[in-house]
Amino acid sequence: MRIDLHCHSTASDGTDTPAELVRNAGAAGLDVVALTDHDTTRGYAEALAALPAGLTLVTGAELSCRLDGVGLHMLAYLFDPEEPELLSERELVRDDRVPRAQAMIANLQELGVPVTWEQVERIAAGGSVGRPHIATALVELGVVRSVSDAFTTEWLADGGRAYVEKHESDPFEMIRLVKAAGGVTVFAHPAASKRGQTVPESAIAELAAAGLDGIEVDHMDHEPATRARLRGLAGELGLLPTGSSDYHGSRKTCVLGEFTTDPEIYGEITRRATGAFPVPGAGGGAGR
Template sequence: MKIDLHLHTNFSDGEKSVEELIHFITSKKIDIFSITDHDTIASLDLARIKANKYNKIFIPGVEISTYYKGGEVHILDYFVDSRNGLLLSFLEERFSKRIKRMKETIHILKKMGFDINYNDVVKTSPGPYIGRPNIAKALVQKGYISKPAEAFTDELIGNNGKAYVPPDDCSPNDAIDIILKTGGIPVLAHPGIYFSDGNWKLKEEDIKKFVNAGLKGLEVYHSKHTKEDFEYYREIARKYDLIITVGSDYHYSDNPVSTEMPIDDEVFSEVWKCIKPLVF
């Protein structure tokens, strides 16, 4: 069973529609998948329908943006109940605050001399969601940069960028708490690409704090993790009896999916063993 539990659609900052994404992962031989759009579950009902059409096992998810020690930490919520009122209220608030942060970022950029406005950014998104990638696209369209990646620097909207506005109103523990209260499974996303004030990667001492708060899983296998990261985080996951997951964090056509990552069938078997009791 080939698995990818971290995928994005154009309901957040991915380039593909739900059906385009599922058709695409079918071509990549992926059997089990999760859509984990940022701070929204708007894609999930459609994804369930399309997953049945393509005969896939679908795990509904969402990726929640939080702030920890000066850097962003993302918590994945799996087996989301998309009818849960408490979760819907929480995500609605997160989404509203996301829009507010993006407007603040645009305001800072304008003060820095960049002639972009909110409508310019909204036009780059097929839906109501906007995030930093949409601001980057607007900067490309205005001719300030040649490709979106150039926006993610200390000069612009990178994690230490002059125009970056962090999601500092929500901690990892806040997200874990709401996920547990609403029947989900909280999993720490891509711990190997955390960055804050010159510090790279979340360490065991950080992950232990999240475990104490109720964290249930760790995204050991991520497309931007190194082989050393795989080994380090697998050890931690086993030590704290955490669910081990694999997720590509696919957004765009130049990103790999899980079947294109440097992992073998043994890894997929290990992940399937972890999640199978939750699926059936």
């Protein structure tokens, strides 16, 4: 059983539409795929309508958080997307994305880069706008060779020359909100130091004590030694270790199913969730 619990569509910063994502996941031989767009659930309906036979969809989101000045991402699975408190917090984060992107574009223009909001808006194509869309614009302009090359202090990385902060949630509060909405929380790529500063393991322990369910261990941004260390940490803290591709379509080099989650861990995630259920294809309805 092949399970990929971290994928993005054009509802945020992926290049596959939600329908294309589930079709491609089925073609890649996956049995379970999670749709975890940034701070939005807008792709659910399209993904569910296109869900092929043999593939199960886990609904979720990747939520933007910040702890002691360090950005981190929280994967939330199988929560009730209409739960008012969580919905309100997600809308605060989502609505701040446009002014934040426009401010980063202004910074880039001051640095002599001829990027425009119209260009970034075209690239985002109605999705929840984020730094990867601006990075793609820099690739189009020949400023950098790849999206990942834009995520340096030279350009868009945390603290970089063009970086602008956005509203991000407190992770302890986010754990509470997701749990109240019946969901399960997993700390995404916690040791992805290539992306910028990461929180210390002591902070992961505090999050675990506050109800964090798991940590993403097997991920393209974790070296083998890092994965081994995180797996040990998960064992020490009683956290569920997950694995996933963090697929973004053609925007990144990762491929569907590059890393996967153990079926027993997936089973425990689904047992803990009460806000929604995984939906088997073809063309199921949304979870409760």
